[in-house]
Amino acid sequence: MNQPLTLLQKIWNDHVVAQETGSPAVLYVDLHLVHEVTSPQAFAGLRQRRLRVRRPDKTIATADHSIPTHDRSLPITDEMAVRQIKQLEDNCREFGVALYGLGSPHQGIVHVIGPELGFTQPGRTIVCGDSHTSTHGAFGALAFGIGTSEVEHVLATQCLLQRQPKTYQVRIDGRLGPGVSAKDIILALIARIGVGGGTGHVFEYGGEAIGALGMEERMTICNMAIEGGARAGMVAPDDTTFQYLAGRPYAPQGARWDTALARWRQLPTDPGAIYDKSITLDAGALEPMITYGTHPGMGMPITSQVPDPGALSDPTQKAALDKALRYMALQPGHLLLGHPVDVVFIGSCTNSRISDLRLAAQLLRGRRVAPNLRVMVVPGSQEVKRQAEAEGLADVFRAAGAEWREAGCSMCIAMNGDQLLPGQYAVSTSNRNFEGRQGKGGRTFLASPLTAAATALSGTITDPRTLVN
Amino acid sequence: MPQFTTLTSRVAALPVNDVDTDQIIPARFLKATDKAGMGVHLFADWRYAADGSPRADFVLNQPQNQGAQVLLAGGNFGCGSSREHAPWALTGFGFRAVISTSFADIFCSNALKNGLLPVVVDAQTHRALFEMVEELPQMEVTIDLAGQTLALPTGQTVTFPIDGFSKSCLLQGVDELGYILGFEPQIAAYEQARVP
Ligand code: SF4
Numbered sequence: 191m192n193q194p195l196t197l198l199q200k201i202w203n204d205h206v207v208a209q210e211t212g213s214p215a216v217l218y219v220d221l222h223l224v225h226e227v228t229s230p231q232a233f234a235g236l237r238q239r240r241l242r243v244r245r246p247d248k249t250i251a252t253a254d255h256s257i258p259t260h261d262r263s264l265p266i267t268d269e270m271a272v273r274q275i276k277q278l279e280d281n282c283r284e285f286g287v288a289l290y291g292l293g294s295p296h297q298g299i300v301h302v303i304g305p306e307l308g309f310t311q312p313g314r315t316i317v318c319g320d321s322h323t324s325t326h327g328a329f330g331a332l333a334f335g336i337g338t339s340e341v342e343h344v345l346a347t348q349c350l351l352q353r354q355p356k357t358y359q360v361r362i363d364g365r366l367g368p369g370v371s372a373k374d375i376i377l378a379l380i381a382r383i384g385v386g387g388g389t390g391h392v393f394e395y396g397g398e399a400i401g402a403l404g405m406e407e408r409m410t411i412c413n414m415a416i417e418g419g420a421r422a423g424m425v426a427p428d429d430t431t432f433q434y435l436a437g438r439p440y441a442p443q444g445a446r447w448d449t450a451l452a453r454w455r456q457l458p459t460d461p462g463a464i465y466d467k468s469i470t471l472d473a474g475a476l477e478p479m480i481t482y483g484t485h486p487g488m489g490m491p492i493t494s495q496v497p498d499p500g501a502l503s504d505p506t507q508k509a510a511l512d513k514a515l516r517y518m519a520l521q522p523g524h525l526l527l528g529h530p531v532d533v534v535f536i537g538s539c540t541n542s543r544i545s546d547l548r549l550a551a552q553l554l555r556g557r558r559v560a561p562n563l564r565v566m567v568v569p570g571s572q573e574v575k576r577q578a579e580a581e582g583l584a585d586v587f588r589a590a591g592a593e594w595r596e597a598g599c600s601m602c603i604a605m606n607g608d609q610l611l612p613g614q615y616a617v618s619t620s621n622r623n624f625e626g627r628q629g630k631g632g633r634t635f636l637a638s639p640l641t642a643a644a645t646a647l648s649g650t651i652t653d654p655r656t657l658v659n
Numbered sequence: 660m661p662q663f664t665t666l667t668s669r670v671a672a673l674p675v676n677d678v679d680t681d682q683i684i685p686a687r688f689l690k691a692t693d694k695a696g697m698g699v700h701l702f703a704d705w706r707y708a709a710d711g712s713p714r715a716d717f718v719l720n721q722p723q724n725q726g727a728q729v730l731l732a733g734g735n736f737g738c739g740s741s742r743e744h745a746p747w748a749l750t751g752f753g754f755r756a757v758i759s760t761s762f763a764d765i766f767c768s769n770a771l772k773n774g775l776l777p778v779v780v781d782a783q784t785h786r787a788l789f790e791m792v793e794e795l796p797q798m799e800v801t802i803d804l805a806g807q808t809l810a811l812p813t814g815q816t817v818t819f820p821i822d823g824f825s826k827s828c829l830l831q832g833v834d835e836l837g838y839i840l841g842f843e844p845q846i847a848a849y850e851q852a853r854v855p
Contacts, residue, residue: 235836
């Protein structure tokens with residue numbers, strides 16, 4: 191009998207082109223996603239070496255990080271952003287890469303459009319010069335972020351040098367309670383294992399609670415695998431996956447769909463396969479989560495008190511918490527509930543899909559956001575934007591007093607002018623609360639779309655369970 | 660890629676854990692379209708005051724650290740984004756090696772591709788190093804990549820792990836792309852076999 195294999199091992203084995211003893215494997219890449227920030231130096235490298243893009247048909251590009259999310263008919267005022275976007279357009283034209291750029295009806299955050307267009311498929315290896323490439327693992331793909339040198343490698347050869355990562359089984363048993371969503375699962379996991387907890391590993395999420403999640407929620411959980419130190423997160427493909435994919439523009443059609451489906455059904459981890467590490471969480475015990483510090487591991491249930499550095503014995507941990515609380519200007523022992531905020535940001539590749547917007551709209555419908563509060567809703571793609579407008583969600587947001595913007599990364603990374611001012615507090619549905627991530631001196635609380643919407647209504651950090659039943 | 664064989668240098672100490680790449684180089688500097696010139700933005704938000712003047716209390720601005728080519732950092736260095744701008748900024752500033760107890764995966768891979776050596780030491784050595792730098796800011800360490808050793812001023816030598824393949828790339832100053840290109844026939848055969 192064959193040795194039982196994990197999902198990761200099956201995909202890995204299927205993509206090793208060559209492997210010399212002692213060297214990393216030459217791993218084939220099925221899909222390469224490109225964006226404006228991490229690719230210019232890679233294309234420049236190709237030009238220098240007089241190389242072509244080996245498989246333009248397996249490469250797609252979009253502009254998402256540095257583009258403005260205001261009215262697209264207005265000119266872009268940031269000259270460097272203009273240059274970067276123009277560079278991407280020129281590179282794509284010169285090297286024959288399909289670009290879903292500004293003006294394309296499919297433009298959007300790279301990790302939103304890949305799945306949406308059906309490029310993201312089970313069993314594929316997917317890379318992008320962006321750490322949140324882990325998002326695509328929700329489909330049972332091996333998807334991870336790479337650096338710009340590696341972007342150049344993949345452009346030139348469609349391959350990467352990689353060592354096989356270890357496997358980390360993350361079981362989420364039970365069912366989520368009302369007001370608790372996928373974002374809370376991943377924030378709870380990271381709070382538990384720490385931001386370095388998954389280093390060298392790939393998470394494979396499973397268990398009852400994961401099976402019950404839709405594809406977009408699975409993407410939220412895989413998206414933040416990197417925040418737990420893992421380069422990738424995966425969920426075994428199942429009927430939820432196949433239903434999502436069926437009929438997508440670049441998903442296989444007809445007889446090829448049937449062949450693909452038969453192949454995809456072989457992917458889930460075999461019974462008896464061994465993981466290098468395992469952890470189990472109980473979904474039923476989870477509460478809405480919020481971060482209080484300056485990395486995603488500094489998170490807690492929303493009803494908890496800010497931890498006290500004085501209670502920590504490890505001096506470096508104590509120093510880290512001290513530094514974080516000083517940056518956040520928070521007092522140990524205090525509740526975050528009721529803490530005033532200046533901005534609520536609903537968006538990013540973590541939580542800007544239609545299901546996220548539906549959750550937020552559900553709380554905002556027929557209500558007004560707090561006065562003097564800036565609430566930004568930034569859809570992940572033009573497609574999400576159209577859908578939200580068709581469903582009337584955009585009207586809900588606008589009527590509530592929120593800004594309804596164009597698709598892009600926006601205040602998740604604050605490269606495009608959407609940013610916090612020094613000292614401002616934001617509840618954000620994005621994935622990183624690092625110092626200055628959302629604008630120099632800005633302070634970020636990471637939370638779910640439900641928590642963000644509940645906070646938007648009161649202007650202070652609010653437990654969404656007080657509004658949903 | 661720049662070669663790395665041995666290095667003797669003073670050490671700049673940054674005793675902060677989980678330093679993310681947004682701190683190493685904030686996102687607003689990522690709009691550049693080439694690799695050069697990132698060094699001045701290294702740790703920009705920690706290094707400069709609001710008016711752009713250097714903060715005297717930040718480690719890289721202290722006179723004894725000018726010219727240091729080794730950064731001694733806290734655990735889990737380089738977490739967060741995949742931006743290769745982080746090693747470009749570090750090498751642009753003049754660093755050739757970073758010592759820590761652990762590195763985030765993508766950072767480590769990016770660093771190795773830019774001649775920046777990640778040196779992993781155990782917690783005890785790590786602590787001892789911070790103490791030594793504190794006591795004797797002018798002290799030097801010597802890193803020998805071939806022997807995978809880090810020599811401390813006390814005369815003590817510790818070994819560090821490194822992937823054998825990356826090590827030989829660094830020692831010879833060759834980059835990975837050439838290696839992968841050598842597999843062209845295998846890549847073509849693989850593609851051929853997979854066409855449905
Ligand atoms: S939304 Fe944020 S995390 Fe996602 S790709 Fe854009 S910048 Fe990166």
